[in-house]
Amino acid sequence: MNISHHFDDATLMAYSAGTLPQGMALLVACHLHWCPHCRQRTEHTNAIGGVLLDNLAPSALSEDALNAVLSRLDEPGQEFAAAEPQGTRQQDDDLPAPLTGLLEQPLDQLPWRRIGYGVRQLDLELGGPGATRLLRISPGVSVPHHTHGGNELTLILRGSYNDELGRFCRGDVADLDGDVEHQPLVDTDEDCICLIATDAPLKFSGLMGRLVQPFIGL
């Protein structure tokens, strides 16, 4: 996979600090599964946490804390864990492992819901302040101009699109904040399927966008 668009440093720092909403953390984990470059950057953003942990003054634990934990080490289920299974379904080459576990079917068999001309979506219903959804856009279709109240992360799972920021292909991420306005256009004859996670609702601009906003609910 030839990945050319990566996360902002600040996004990986939030991931390491554990402060991203669940859907955005899922999306970061998916990109990391595919991207050695960002995996290495994440080792560094994690290390900031390790250094801070070392710098903390210790807090007193209850007197029997160690014994309480030691007594649990031999309980069933506390044996050295094998690498955890990456989802309930068989590995799917289409999908990064963290997403495989969440979806019950391969991409093409998911219960896509049509939300406009050439646009289908599937809400992953993860909860939290924003939304996490899969978007499936037909060739030649563009998503209306929109900006973002908060942050929006997009990971391309299949196909590609072009927008003001460049060309985004499988494995690439678009890491956008409220200042960016963009209008992605699917630029091959293949559907573009993306995972999109936000921490606030999107804002569409222009008349078309205002008309479509309540409908798409993006």
Add this chain to the structure above:
Amino acid sequence: MQEYEAEGGDVNAAAVTPHTMTSEERRKQVRDEWSACLTRLAETHDKSEFARLFGYFAPRVKSYILRLGMPDATAEEVTQEAMLLVWRKAHLFNRTKASASTWIFTLARNQSIDRMRRDKMPMYELPEEEPDPDHRDMGEHSVIEDRMKAAIATLPENQAQVLHLSYYEGKSHSEIAEQLGIPLGSVKSRLRLAFSKLKAHWGEDA
């Protein structure tokens, strides 16, 4: 069980520590010892190694969790759960990718998130068998982290502040913006500046 009541310093007591060592060398030695201890735990399943790790890390993990805003009793419980994970997952620790401190930080962080959300944040773990061909061998992570520790101390106050609010207090970037009364973009740019300064201390661009 009393013999397990090891103080955090025990690991180092055995090591030769000439007083001519600089504090940086000494910190590196401490860090290496804990990474070695965790590696031994994975190989031997020796409970006394676990008890040593517990003596050093559990009180720090509890401090971290308390800072995230949990009440003492919950922090105690989550600390114990995180330390159980150290036992269960020790074989997944890879000292070329993280120091013991960093690895335990990520376990404590995920355990805290689980507790706070009552549902899981997907934790990223590279499966053991998955080769990572592009990974450059950077040697012991402790070297990098020691340089970084020195670097954090030199950050301008406003950059150190956002780093602390994010990592220590678990605040989102938007929450930090609100708390400090600055735009979200400024929070991010301070974090980016801090990170690029820390990267300079890694000796190579990451």
